[in-house]
Amino acid sequence: MELNINIDGKIGVLEIKGNLLGENDAKPISEIVEKCIGDNIVHFIFDLEEMQYLNSTGLSILINTMTKARKNNGEMCLVNSPKQLIQLLEITKLSAIIPQCGTVESAKNKLNTNNN
DSSP states (O other): OEEEEEEETTEEEEEEEEEEOSHHHHHHHHHHHHHHHHTTOOEEEEEOTTEEEEOHHHHHHHHHHHHHHHHTTOEEEEESOOHHHHHHHHHTTGGGTSOEESSHHHHHHHHHHHHO
């Protein structure tokens, strides 16, 4: 897995490339989220355009990030979710809980609107 983060105000945009499968993949994401929250960056966008596959560990890191963001008056949004993830979210009924947007810009607009 390759992870890149870009900060835009109070929004952290995390780009994930490759697979999000185990603890070795989840740990860097958790550390970045914790650091961001400590720096008062409480909104997160996961750009998953180049993510290939995720399992239950990957799904749990998304849920944990959303929970941490919301506990700090923030939010999380998924962008460019692969078909496999969309199906997983629908099967687990998480599609009604985890917000998704079409583009990074639309996610930023949604998060900035919710911030006001």
